[in-house]
Amino acid sequence: MPGGPDEWLETVKKCQYLPEPDIKKLCEMVKELLMEESNIQPVNSPVTVCGDIHGQFYDLLELFRVGGEVPNTAYIFMGDFVDRGYYSLETFTLLLVLKARYPDKITLLRGNHESRQITQVYGFYDLMWSDPEDIDTWAVSPRGAGWLFGSKVTSEFNHVNSLKLIARAHQLVQEGYKYHFQDENLVTVWSAPNYCYRCGNVASIMAVDESLEITESSFKIFNAVPDTERVVPPRQSTPYFL
Template sequence: MEESNIQPVSAPVTICGDIHGQFYDLLELFRVAGGMPNDSNIESPTAPPTIITSDNIEPPSSITDPKLRKKIRQNVDGPNTGGADENEPSSPPDDKFPDKITLVRGNHESRQITQVYGFYEECFQKYGNASVWKACCQVFDFMTLGAIVDGKVLCVHGGLSPEIRTLDQVRVVARAQEIPHEGAFCDLVWSDPDDVETWAVSPRGAGWLFGDKVAEEFCQVNDLTLIARAHQLVNEGYKYHFQKQNVVTVWSAPNYCYRCGNMASVCEIREDLKPTFKLFSEVPDDMRHVPNVRPGKILSTHTLLEL
């Protein structure tokens, strides 16, 4: 585990939110953000490093399709893949391009959640066994818990924790494990900002709701200007919380699950550390394959909002 629990990243950088396996929309995300790591323009200022605040899979998870995995290899590795078995999981992009892509762990990067919301079953159906799922779960355990841009912009998946006052406390969390049901690690991937004064019990059953006073104090103590996070569907693609706009939600899965009709966004942080946002919609139907929803696993809009 060479990466810190809070991986330092230098601006300029692009921050992304939840993707949830929408592979063709992920390609659109990279196009909007300036290019993928093997693109010829990757050294251009228009293609800065990328921080993905995770929930990269389910539901739906078209990214597990064997044919799409081959396409991923061609996009990430280039066309000469040496005849690698397309059923074997490819290395994550942050492993191949650690100076270009940082993956932050989210609440869906978990054995328990992936067994509930379909990733385990989908891997088993498509590959005939659970080996791909197991390999992915091993990767989850090594993902960083956050990233920090020039010491000023903190990127996490969920939010804050009553057990964490300083960033140094995050840096010593034991992350090579399944996400616990409670505690600092759990809160980082499950908590949400809300209209509460300090802390409140989260309706998700994990993490906390935290208010503007908590966010303001945390930013002051740690000399932060912004907390960028994901975890909540935002119809407009992004949303500032609290009067001081020191917390922002970035959502990067357009038309979530192909039914919510929402926009998506990426957040660009330039050298002046001022955030700007690029909005994008889902790619047209004739440019993507929509995964079939498994019988008996139709998710209501209310359920989708809780994921």
């Protein structure tokens, strides 16, 4: 439809802005979709789970090349779409357009970079900032928000909720993904390669098939795209005398 998701998709895949009226229309469309979703949203397998993107638009395109394009592949993005990288707006717009065009093929979760104030008010602020650590229960987080949580509380949570594995993001992992604790019942998935364009890490996505069995082959590893395949925006300098 004119001025709709199909037309927008062609624009945003070129790392171009949508006109402001179209952005407003897109936000309204996605807001209506998200209002219909549950706080605990069921998702059918097969599905591919993705970690932080952090505004690295061209590496998000690489993620789709490695994992498969929507709608041929369904995705869960675990938040932290913005900040750090050069293209926060373009990255988030692409994900919103995909949600508007293929609502059943992409699930967008909020990370701590998607509005600290809102998560604090609505009770998700510990949750969004918390990290696993080699302890039994809880400890104060060095981040200054949230908590460090250990193996015992993770095992108890999984047992009470009949879970085998928790997938989460939020922490840089040089190898792209990392299992935690002796039981390997929690895994960090990190999907921003060469984070901040200087960390040198690889990224990963986790493909979950119909059996729900996660093996080493479930993780697809990818590198940052070469500099020749990305555009670096000009640095914005503020004049010394205004």
